[in-house]
Amino acid sequence: MSAATTPSGRGRPSLTPPADAKPPVRHPDAPAPGELLGSHYDQCFACGEDQPHGLHLAARAGEGVSVTAEFTVQPAHQGAPGLAHGGVLATALDETLGSLNWLLRVIAVTRRLESDFVQPVPVGSTLHLTARCTAVAGRKIYSTAEGRVGGPDGPVAVRADALFVEVKLDHFTTHGRSEEVHAAMSDPDQVKVARAFEVNP
Ligand SMILES: CCCCCCCC/C=C\CCCCCCCC(=O)SCCNC(=O)CCNC(=O)[C@H](O)C(C)(C)COP(=O)(O)OP(=O)(O)OC[C@H]1O[C@@H](n2cnc3c(N)ncnc32)[C@H](O)[C@@H]1OP(=O)(O)O
Numbered sequence: 001m002s003a004a005t006t007p008s009g010r011g012r013p014s015l016t017p018p019a020d021a022k023p024p025v026r027h028p029d030a031p032a033p034g035e036l037l038g039s040h041y042d043q044c045f046a047c048g049e050d051q052p053h054g055l056h057l058a059a060r061a062g063e064g065v066s067v068t069a070e071f072t073v074q075p076a077h078q079g080a081p082g083l084a085h086g087g088v089l090a091t092a093l094d095e096t097l098g099s100l101n102w103l104l105r106v107i108a109v110t111r112r113l114e115s116d117f118v119q120p121v122p123v124g125s126t127l128h129l130t131a132r133c134t135a136v137a138g139r140k141i142y143s144t145a146e147g148r149v150g151g152p153d154g155p156v157a158v159r160a161d162a163l164f165v166e167v168k169l170d171h172f173t174t175h176g177r178s179e180e181v182h183a184a185m186s187d188p189d190q191v192k193v194a195r196a197f198e199v200n201p
Pocket residue numbers: 008010011012013014040041094095098107108109110111137138139140165167172180181184195196197
């Protein structure tokens with residue numbers, strides 16, 4: 001198997017939308033601009049409240065199919081002394097991009113994430129992230145994100161382009177812990193339940 005071949009035998013998909021791609025459409029019931037999106041799963045390493053060393057990334061809906069998010073780099077996120085690990089920064093980009101799918105009301109997983117690390121991000125600094133969906137083609141969702149330091153208008157430290165693929169709930173029950181997925185369906189936090197399940201049962 002070559003480096004560009006997946007287990008299913010498919011190659012590495014392009015991050016450029018195909019000619020028949022459409023502009024993304026914000027779902028009429030998407031949270032209003034400025035509204036916090038909340039976590040999709042308490043144990044999520046990126047957004048979960050119950051992950052002591054997680055990023056606790058908080059994303060808000062923006063205009064159209066866009067979001068903003070913030071994440072403050074903690075000592076647990078270091079790679080080199082005093083500097084954020086690149087994989088953690090990629091996680092922040094991935095989660096911010098993934099939260100766009102909630103504005104489309106689609107459950108999707110990352111198929112490809114291409115990251116640029118433009119400048120180091122010190123521990124204690126806040127990464128100000130923005131992401132927007134650029135196109136949709138069938139199950140494929142194309143999006144782009146960047147993270148700035150020193151404020152929302154500070155210099156760009158990281159950026160990424162991504163391809164997400166829409167999946168059904170059985171993606172998580174087949175490959176993950178199905179009992180936990182089913183238990184989460186009776187979560188009293190109905191927003192979370194809707195975000196995780198109702199959109200694509
Ligand atoms: C207790 C509570 C629990 C709650 C949880 C439940 C709800 C949660 C809610 C929200 C979740 C949000 C989670 C956010 C987290 C942040 C995001 C992540 O980090 S996700 C993790 C990392 N990613 C993966 O683990 C994916 C691993 N990969 C896969 O599983 C598969 O590869 C997958 C599903 C991505 C695709 O698998 P296929 O078998 O469906 O693929 P095929 O159908 O062949 O292709 C899909 C589309 O892509 C095109 N495609 C495939 N290969 C292509 C190529 N080489 N070039 C162009 N197009 C290609 C195809 O034509 C098709 O598009 P056409 O249906 O035609 O529109």
